[in-house]
Amino acid sequence: MIRWGILGAGRIADRFAAALELEDNCTLYAISGRNEEKLNAFKEKHPCEKIYLSHGEMLKDPDIDAVYVAVPHHMHKEWSIKALNAKKPVLCEKPAALNEQEVIEITACAKANHVLFMEALKSRTEPAYIQLKKELKEGLIGEITHTKTQFCYAFPREYFGKTYLTQPEAGGGLLDVGVYCLSWPDDLFTGDMKVDKICGNVYNGLDTYLDVHLRYENGTAEIITGLDRPLPTDGWIEGTKGSVYMKNMHRPESYTVTLNGQEPYIVTVPYRNGNDFCSEIHHFVSLLEERKTESDLVPFEASIRLARQADTIRKTFTEYSMEDLRMLEMQEKILQYPSFENEDALILGNRIAELDKEYGMGVAIRIVREEDNLILFQYVTKDKRQKNFEYAEMKRKASLACGHSSAWANIVMQVKESGYVNPEGALPAGGAFPIRTKDGTLQATVLVSGLHEGKDHELILRALCEILEEDVPVPVKVIG
Numbered sequence: 001m002i003r004w005g006i007l008g009a010g011r012i013a014d015r016f017a018a019a020l021e022l023e024d025n026c027t028l029y030a031i032s033g034r035n036e037e038k039l040n041a042f043k044e045k046h047p048c049e050k051i052y053l054s055h056g057e058m059l060k061d062p063d064i065d066a067v068y069v070a071v072p073h074h075m076h077k078e079w080s081i082k083a084l085n086a087k088k089p090v091l092c093e094k095p096a097a098l099n100e101q102e103v104i105e106i107t108a109c110a111k112a113n114h115v116l117f118m119e120a121l122k123s124r125t126e127p128a129y130i131q132l133k134k135e136l137k138e139g140l141i142g143e144i145t146h147t148k149t150q151f152c153y154a155f156p157r158e159y160f161g162k163t164y165l166t167q168p169e170a171g172g173g174l175l176d177v178g179v180y181c182l183s184w185p186d187d188l189f190t191g192d193m194k195v196d197k198i199c200g201n202v203y204n205g206l207d208t209y210l211d212v213h214l215r216y217e218n219g220t221a222e223i224i225t226g227l228d229r230p231l232p233t234d235g236w237i238e239g240t241k242g243s244v245y246m247k248n249m250h251r252p253e254s255y256t257v258t259l260n261g262q263e264p265y266i267v268t269v270p271y272r273n274g275n276d277f278c279s280e281i282h283h284f285v286s287l288l289e290e291r292k293t294e295s296d297l298v299p300f301e302a303s304i305r306l307a308r309q310a311d312t313i314r315k316t317f318t319e320y321s322m323e324d325l326r327m328l329e330m331q332e333k334i335l336q337y338p339s340f341e342n343e344d345a346l347i348l349g350n351r352i353a354e355l356d357k358e359y360g361m362g363v364a365i366r367i368v369r370e371e372d373n374l375i376l377f378q379y380v381t382k383d384k385r386q387k388n389f390e391y392a393e394m395k396r397k398a399s400l401a402c403g404h405s406s407a408w409a410n411i412v413m414q415v416k417e418s419g420y421v422n423p424e425g426a427l428p429a430g431g432a433f434p435i436r437t438k439d440g441t442l443q444a445t446v447l448v449s450g451l452h453e454g455k456d457h458e459l460i461l462r463a464l465c466e467i468l469e470e471d472v473p474v475p476v477k478v479i480g
Contacts, residue, residue, distance in 0.1 A: 002285050003029035003063055005088070007055045007079055008070035009042040012093055016068055017046035019277030025285060029065075032058040055079055059086040066288065068120075069093060074170035077102040080117065084109045089116040091284050094179045098170060100308040107300040116287055118295045119303040123180050124187065125279040128252040128269035130297075132244065136188070140257065141239030143218075144188050149181040149249055150224035152209070152231035165227065168205030173225035174310055178210070180250040181223035182309050184235055186302065191217025193309045195316050199452035201228060201410070201429055202317045211452045212313055229391075251276035320411045328408045331472045335464040336436045340443040342376055345369075348435075348446060349377035351463040356381070356451075359459070363450035364388035367435075368396065370442050384450050392447035394427035399434060399445055406432035407457040430457030433464075 002025055006013050009031055020026045032052035033039050039051040052058035059067070059082060067083045069076055069092040077097040083090045090110070096119040097103045110117035123129055136144065152173065155165060165171040185193070193214050200210035209226035224231065235249030242259035246252045253271060258264040272278040287295055294300055337344060345367045356363045362381030366389060369376050380388065395406040401423045402409040409428035412420040422428045435444040448456040465471060 002026045002288065003065045005030040005032065005058050005061065005064040005067045006070055007032050007058070007067060007083075008072075009033040009035070009038050010070060013068070013070040014042070014045070016070060016277055016281075017042070019273075019275045019281055021046070022273040022275055022278055023281055023285070026281060029063060030058050030061060056082065059083055059088060064088060066091065066116075066284070072164040072170060073175060074098060074164060077106055080106045081109045084113050084115050084117060087113060087115055089284075089288055091118050091120050091280070093120045095119070095175055095307065095310070096303045097307065098175070100304060100311050103304050103307040107304065110293060110300070114293055116284070116293045116295075117300075118284055118287070119298050120280055121179065121183060121298045121303075121306075122276060122280040123183055123250045123252070124297045125283045126252055126269075126276065127272065127279060128246075128254060128267075131267070131269050132246070132252075132255050133187070136237070136239075136244075139241075141237065141243060141259065142241030144237060144239045146220050146222075146238040147184045147188060147236065148222040148224075149184050149235040150231050151177040151180050151233045151250060152224060152226035152229050153177070154230045155227040166206060171227075172207040173227045174207050174210055174313060176225075176227065177250070178223065178225040178310060178313075179306050181225055182306050183302075184237070184249065185214060185216060185219070185221035185223075186305055186309065188237070189216035189219045189221070193312060195313060196220070198313065198316050199454045201226075202414070205317070207314075207317065209452075210313070320414045322415055324411050325408060325415065327473060328405060328411065331461060332404060332408075332434060332436065334470050334472050335433075335461070335468055336438050336440075337443070337468070338438055340435055340437060345376035345444065348463060348467060349379060351467060352446070352448060352459055353379050355459055355462055359451055359455060361451050363448055363456070363459070364392055366392055366447040367444055368447070369444050370400075376444065381450070388449040389447075391427060392431060392449040394425065395429060395432035395449070396445050396447055398422060398426035398428045399432035401426055402428075403434075405434060405457065406430060407454075430454050431460075433457070433460045 017028050020028050028046055028048040030050040031039055031042055031048055032055045043051055066089040069079050071079055076092055080090050080092050097106060165176055193216055196213040196215050198212045201208045208228040211224045214221040233248050233250055235246045237244040244255050244257055246255040254266055254268040256264050256266050272282055349365050349367055352365050362383040364380040364384045367377040398406040398409040406428055407430035413422055413428055431448045433446050434442055435446055436442055446460055448459055
């Protein structure tokens with residue numbers, strides 16, 4: 001019987017403890033944290049022998065056979081190393097640490113102590129993923145050419161800045177859930193990862209949304225991560241002979257195979273014990289029983305590579321300056337109409353819709369006359385929903401509040417010397433652009449939502465430049 005100690009008593013620890021109850025050879029022995037009331041509530045829900053108000057004191061307990069590190073990201077390195085030095089096998093919640101160097105230090109400590117360490121990357125331990133990977137190696141869809149993975153959720157805005165998940169050092173979508181997205185191409189392709197292009201939202205170093213296109217030695221990948229919007233947590237794999245779609249790619253129970261020229265079929269592989277945490281627990285315990293110090297499913301080098309890849313992506317985050325704001329202001333000054341009537345709105349909206357076809361993604365388009373809030377033009381592609389117009393109106397609010405485009409509102413918040421404060425309910429991300437006449441009067445606001453915010457802004461600029469026969473610089477940098 002493996003007696004577990006859990007460091008931390010948060011949501012993920014709660015789910016882990018529930019899974020432990022389903023494993024015959026495991027028991028929850030102890031829980032540690034700082035809040036005694038919270039620990040007692042945890043113990044009432046998940047009975048255990050001991051609670052500790054100190055992680056360090058729990059690690060001294062000789063009756064603990066393994067520990068699960070479920071503390072905030074920035075504490076993973078510290079407590080993984082302390083546990084390993086105490087000769088406790090460690091299953092550490094993903095990400096293993098904040099960066100490559102920290103993961104190297106953790107794995108070096110595990111090797112020095114001859115103690116098992118594993119990053120809890122459960123997606124690689126799920127039966128459905130293991131079976132799919134075996135079939136892919138056998139040539140199920142031929143040579144794999146491309147993967148796409150996405151994991152986005154809407155973190156409550158009222159908690160932004162009040163939790164480690166919204167702090168630049170330890171938070172952001174890439175660090176929190178990006179490891180799941182990066183895991184697929186890392187596991188299926190070879191060679192070093194290179195960033196081809198990146199779009200997204202980065203506020204003061206915190207990535208709230210990213211769409212990253214990557215290149216490997218033998219394939220390409222796209223990952224989408226974020227904590228500012230909900231998106232299906234899905235994955236796609238393309239090959240020379242077909243494709244695979246996997247719902248809930250971070251904890252799959254099935255996948256859909258479509259071979260060239262054939263009807264798709266579904267393969268179902270349930271969770272162990274009906275719980276998505278049980279497979280990683282079972283795998284870890286099997287390693288313990290076999291006296292292994294490293295997982296073959298999540299080896300040290302994989303954890304190090306994934307951290308390195310996240311580091312590489314973070315290094316591409318754009319830093320903005322007052323010069324970028326001036327460029328956006330110049331765009332607005334040049335792209336002004338002699339007059340702006342209903343017919344002009346129709347022409348502009350139609351041109352945006354036509355240009356959007358080049359982007360391979362649908363959009364929601366709206367043009368609003370500002371003197372009376374009348375919608376002069378509205379169009380939505382079949383893949384978009386009412387939510388896109390809601391996002392667009394939030395961008396419009398940001399544009400009206402700052403007196404410039406919503407892309408300007410995005411950048412001004414990142415220029416420390418600006419002092420600009422975004423109003424509540426406004427979304428400072430590219431996609432709302434003011435339509436002014438030559439005398440400077442605001443006539444309307446054109447809104448686009450559905451691409452990635454930098455591309456929303458770019459799409460509007462391209463249409464305006466064509467119609468007004470003007471030429472303005474379209475920024476290479478990410479705008480929102």
